[in-house]
């Protein structure tokens with residue numbers, strides 16, 4: 457198994473470092489890292505990780521800014537990431553941390569690390585068929601607290 461990590465220099469937290477650290481804690485998989493300037497460059501980075509580096513699954517790590525044009529960029533990037541998944545028939549776990557989700561820099565750094573690490577664990581679980589099934593409907597969230605199951 458080979459995991460691709462695509463990340464950006466636009467992000468204000470080194471999300472790639474946290475992803476790699478977490479993946480190594482849980483498995484001995486091979487990891488390829490590909491860093492690009494911003495989120496809109498992530499789809500082709502992931503495509504190259506699949507096509508040229510033979511990755512089986514990718515994480516796309518990015519940090520959209522708080523302005524309207526940043527939100528637009530993030531939406532475009534997400535659309536590209538979905539297209540890449542359909543073209544390659546492989547999963548890309550998108551880990552976007554919007555700058556305005558956090559109240560200050562300290563919370564932003566904490567959120568980016570936490571969300572990245574939790575999604576890295578999701579990647580490991582996705583590679584082991586049936587594992588995520590045990591958590592279906594449990595209201596998992598990455599970063600802030602889990603929502604939990606709704607009462608039935």
Ligand SMILES: Cc1nc2c(=O)[nH]c(=O)nc-2n(C[C@H](O)[C@H](O)[C@H](O)CO)c1C
Nearest residue numbers: 466493494495496519520521525526529
């Ligand atoms: C407006 C803008 N906002 C963001 C952002 O919020 N987050 C991010 O990672 N990148 C942004 N970029 C840069 C683009 O994603 C891309 O890197 C450039 O347009 C070069 O292709 C741009 C241009």
